[in-house]
Amino acid sequence: MKYHSKTPEEWEKYDEEKEKKDYIKKMHKRRQKINNILIIFISILAISLIMISKYYFPRYNLGFSILLNGISFSIMSEDNYTYPDALNINVNMFNTKSKPEDMKLDSFRFKIYKITKSSSEVFYNFEYPKIIDYKLYPMESKKIFDLKNINPLSKIPNGKYIIETAFNYNGRKIRLKKEFNYIHSIKYNIYLEKGFYTENERAKLYIEPKNYSAEIKSINLIGDIEIYTKKRKLIKKIPINLGYVTLKPLEKKEYSIILPTIKKGTYELYFVSKELNQAVYIPFPVTDKVERKLKNVNLSVDTYLFYPINETFKGAFYINNLDFKKERFLEIEGYTIRLINIENNTIFFNYENKDKRRIYISEGGKTLINIILPEPPVKLSIPGNYKLIFTVFANENSLEKDLDLYVGISQ
Structure with missing residues (x-):
């Protein structure tokens, strides 16, 4: 066996490598x-x-919503209601799974209690001790409890309230809790007389206080009109003092302010009331050119395509901007909305508006032209096929949108 020695340089290199490895x-x-x-x-x-x-x-007490074994349980409610709103509150279950679930619910309790400075008091209480059996299919949503149908509540006292519900689901305890506010207050609404203005015009702004409470209230109409650029730079601040006004419950009054001229741009206009700690916002568009040609726009209608007989017709009618890079400053000459019964070839509903109107539409946005509400009712009492025609007129051309509707007996 042979042994080989190393040179001092080799030993030094060996020691360095060993030191590195050890490190x-x-x-x-x-x-x-x-x-x-x-x-x-x-x-x-x-x-x-x-x-x-x-x-x-504790388990099953994690707020107003919980997911258990693929079944979601939740309290559905607004965070804030304003007098005289109805309380639209329900307890809901939803099957997120791909297979049906046999639901066995029992010992259902639902209550609303009011929070005061020193204590709490039960405002509403409901109990249903019987067993509820239900097969909840995949992606199906079902209301367990609907306050609006069981006991409609509205115009309740001002204050903070807590909703609590508890029940057993297939032998397991579920507890849910949610808070909401019911507000009695004066609120401001503001709007411009026209949809937009030109650089040489002085805009007319309306300030409208309304008493959303059950009591007569007085308020000092004092505040500031603040106008900002899109980059949130304040360019004008106009102090407003309209004096005191007394309003009965749900009464509103209207006041107008003439604003100074302003150069071309799309601004944010606020009315700030320090007394009520409110700031109300609307867009304030100003242009140097009014468009009178309906180009790169179309019409749309939100309504049902099928109505049960004797149902009330309702719909919302819009102009849409097809340009996603350019705002539109349109002036229209009027519009018509017609609902024609095709079998009888008769006009069932006809609305015509010949007022000249300015329409501002943001980039790729839409603007509401008209909305037909259940009051006053347009009752669809004759079954059959209908044609809904929405037409907008401008100085140089017109646009039309039609939809086929059917009125019949629901099964």
Whole structure:
């Protein structure tokens, strides 16, 4: 067996390489130790959070919505209601799974209580101790409880309220909770006389306070009109003092302000009332050119294509901007809305508006031209096929949109 010695240079190189390897091993061990400590720390933290959540947030009591075994349960309610709004509140279940679920619900309780400075008092209470059996199909939503149908409530006292519901689902306890406010207050609405203005015109702004409360209220109509650019730069601030006004419940009054001229641009206009801590916003478009040709726009209608017989007709009618890069400043000469019964070839409903009107439409946006509401009712009492025709007229051309509707007996 032969032995080979190393030169001093070789031994030096060997020692350097060994030192590097030892350093690398040492660093690796240190990192592994740090990783192990982190894993242990994260595990302890996770266990602690689970224990804390079980103590402070018991299972099935996690707020107004919960998902359990693929079934979602939730309280559906607005956060704020304003007098005289009806309380549109329901308890809902939804099957997120791809297979049906046999639902067994029992011991259902629902209550609303009011929060005061010193205590709380039950405002509404409902209990249904019987068992409810229901097969909830995939992606099906079903109301468990609907306050509006069971006991319509509106015009309730001002204040903060809590909704609580509890019931058993297949032997498991479900508890849900949600808060809402019912507000009695004066609120402002503002609007411009025209859809947009030109640079040489002084805009007319209307300020409309309305008393959304059950009591007579007085308010000092004082505040500031603030006009900002799109980049939130304040360019005008106009102090307003219209004096005191007294309003009966649901009464409103209208006041007008003439604004100074302003150069071309699309602005944000606010009326700020410090007394009521309110800021009401509307867009304020100003242009140097009025369009009178209906180009790169179309019409659309939101309505039902099928109506049960004797149902009330309703619909919303829009002009849409097909240009996603350019605002539109259109002036129309009027519009018509006609509903024709095809079998009888008779006009069932006819509305005609010949007022000249300015329409501002943002880039790629749409603007409401007319809305037909259930009041006054347009009752569809004759069954059959109908043609709905919406036409807008301008100085140089016109646009038309038609839809086929059917009125019949629902099965």
